[in-house]
Amino acid sequence: MAYLYPMKKVFFSLVCLLCTQIAFAQKDSLQIDEGNNYIYYRVVDKPSLSADTLYKRGWDFAVAFNPSAKPAKGKAESTLNTSGKFIVYSGVSLMRKEGGEINYTINIQTKDQRYRYRISNFVFKPYQRDRYGNMVPIPGIEVPLEKMSTKYGKKDTDNYLDQVASFCINTAAKIKQAMDKQPLVKKTDPIKKVSTENW
């Protein structure tokens, strides 16, 4: 009976680990805007920096983030837009493959000592396997993220929403880095060297 106590601890730890994983549904980071569309929206205070400075940093971010698309000035003052796409995957582990691509728009607006950004206009373009074994877009099929649940099952929808949210979280970190003007620091793991002198 003595081994039951440590086993209980192990069992409890496993349950906690699973619960933590479930709680990390990243799609919860997405919000719904006034038009009932998915959006990732943040307002950030940046004391002591002017609107122009922040705008220039935002522009530099947009150019570096998506080199294939030139950013455009928005209609409102100190606003810029850029757009792009990323691949989302279906299945897990061994059966994971490209399920489609998500098109998006990033809008950044600056004021003195403050900026805000929104990542929105998510549109899913599903992929299918072509005759050569490649996953390619199905021509003419586009599904706004808000309507995914009407076209796909809950499991697929949640999976894609999680990936969109994950993209937004990563992009938000890059926007923050660019607006803070932090140099890109390459993470380098220290090289573990073995001593061959003492043996």
Add this chain to the structure above:
Amino acid sequence: MKKRLLLLSFFVASVFAASAQDTTKADPPLIISGSVDTYYKYDFSKHSNIPTSFASDNNSVSIGMIDLALKKKVGKAAFVGELSFGPRGQAQSLPNSDDGNSFHIQNLYVSYDVTDKFNLTGGYMSTFMGYEVISPVGNFNYSTSYLFTNGPFQNPGFKATYAFTSKVSLMAGIFNDSWNAYTAVNQVNTFGAQLMVAPVKGWTAYLNLLTGKLSGTEFDLTTSYQITDAFKLGLNAATFKPADVVGTGGFTGVALYPQLAVSKDVTFGLRGEYFKTKAGSYATAGPAPGSSVFATTLTANIKAGPLTVIPEFRLDNNKDVNDGFINKSGAPTKNASQFVLAAVYAF
């Protein structure tokens, strides 16, 4: 109990390890995709009549194939290897080797992106010609058109593709002298080209050419237009002339594919095909030379996740009573009809 806990711990750790690997930004994983398909066919003449590919067995629950494709891309270099097993994936779509065995290979090629717009590919590849394909996942109808059955299935060779924009690309390549063979009879001298244009959103058109001293010459137009979210229209037209050393004649045909999605999971589609054989010595899988056939196929695709159930009714009408159809009394007839119920699971 300890063993069970240990196993459970190992399983949970594996799941998390796999999850961590999935989210890395490294090269994409080895991509595995494929399908299995099975069917039941009933020909109303009580024997198989309609001479198209696949769905060949009458009044029988039969198998199509298990198809398994592997793809890996590292940087700019990629390979695809696609294996198939079963009637559809062996004798009905693939050549045998010299000893009579099947290699089971539908695609086996390598490719390299020289730039973002320029790609080189070489190996044994599915043909670029035509609307329908060997994989049941790529077709709406389960039975196949005469144009598909009489066109090439595979073209081994080397091709270069340049994408001028996302709306225009051109492929040109040199292929083995004979279609549907793992090795050339003698030379690599069939020229192939494909012009792709996408004039408006949802509309793509492929103008294809395949010409060689042994393989003959085929012009092919394949186009599809997703006109609304629910309605799609496809068209395939082709004309073929065999090489002089093979024979005279050939074929011409056109097929129209309207499809209407009536709900998230149910789509109805019609295929209307006119296929004409030219007078000459070249025999097709279809009516005798100098004749024609009109084939109408009504198909539904009913989806349940990765599973598609395909009920299909088909009526073929030959021009001449002696073009090949036999009724249930054993007499020649102009008409043949069949019902197919197929199930295709894609993964």
